[in-house]
Amino acid sequence: xxxxxxxxxxxxxxxxxxxxxxxxxxxxxxxxxxxxxxxxxxxxxxxxxxxxxxxxxxxxxxxxxxxxxxxxxxxxxxxxxxxxxxxxxxxxxxxxxxxxxxxxxxxxxxxxxxxxxxxxxxxxxxxxxxxxxxxxxxxxxxxxxxxxxxx
Numbered sequence: 001x002x003x004x005x006x007x008x009x010x011x012x013x014x015x016x017x018x019x020x021x022x023x024x025x026x027x028x029x030x031x032x033x034x035x036x037x038x039x040x041x042x043x044x045x046x047x048x049x050x051x052x053x054x055x056x057x058x059x060x061x062x063x064x065x066x067x068x069x070x071x072x073x074x075x076x077x078x079x080x081x082x083x084x085x086x087x088x089x090x091x092x093x094x095x096x097x098x099x100x101x102x103x104x105x106x107x108x109x110x111x112x113x114x115x116x117x118x119x120x121x122x123x124x125x126x127x128x129x130x131x132x133x134x135x136x137x138x139x140x141x142x143x144x145x146x147x148x149x150x151x
Contacts (some may be wrong), residue, residue, distance in 0.1 A: 004067060007083030015062040018150055022051050023081040025095060026063060029054030033124075034077065042145060044099045053150045075125040088125075089117035 009015040018024075025041065028034040038052055053060045055071070055078075063078065064071045067085050079091035086094050089109070096106035109117065 004085065009063060009066050009080075010083075012062075012066050015066050016059050018053075018059055019051070020080065020083065023049060023079060023098065024051050024053060024150065025091075026053050026055050026060050026078040026080070028077075029056050037077070041095060041099070042148070044103065047100070048148060049098050050095070051148050051150055057150075059150060075122070088121040089114065092121065093117075 007020070010017075010020075025038070027038055041050060042052075053063075055061065055064060061071045063080070067078065067087075069076065069078065069087075076087045077091050077095075079086040079094055081094065089112075093106050093109050096103040098104075
C-alpha cells in the first residue's frame with residue numbers, strides 16, 4: 001500500500017475523474033461478505049454520507065493500482081475520504097464512525113494496536129470467500145441505492 005498525498009489520484013492519468021465530494025468506499029463486488037458489508041452500511045447510512053464503487057470496474061481497479069493494492073484478490077476495502085486513502089482496520093473503523101451513534105463507538109477499537117487489528121482484518125479478508133462465498137449474481141440496487149454507486 002503506497003502512501004500518497006491527499007487527492008494524488010487527480011494527478012494520475014490512469015485514474016478516471018470521479019465525484020470525490022463524499023467519502024468513497026471500494027469493495028469486492030464478487031464477495032458475498034463484502035457485499036453484505038456494503039448492505040450493512042447502506043442501511044445505516046441514513047444521511048447518505050458514503051458513495052460506493054465495485055473494485056471490478058475500471059475506476060475501482062485504477063484506484064486500487066494507484067494505491068499499490070492487488071487488483072485480483074481485493075483483500076481490503078478501501079475508503080477514500082477528503083482525498084486520503086484508508087485501508088484494512090483503519091478504513092473499517094472510519095466507516096463505522098461515519099454512521100454516527102452508536103456505530104461511532106467503534107472508535108474505541110483504536111486502543112487495539114494497529115498491527116493486531118490489521119492482522120485480525122487480514123485473517124478475515126483472506127478467508128472471506130470461504131466464510132461467505134462468491135456472488136453468482138449481482139444484487140439489483142433500488143433507485144435510491146443506485147444514486148450512491150459510481151461506475
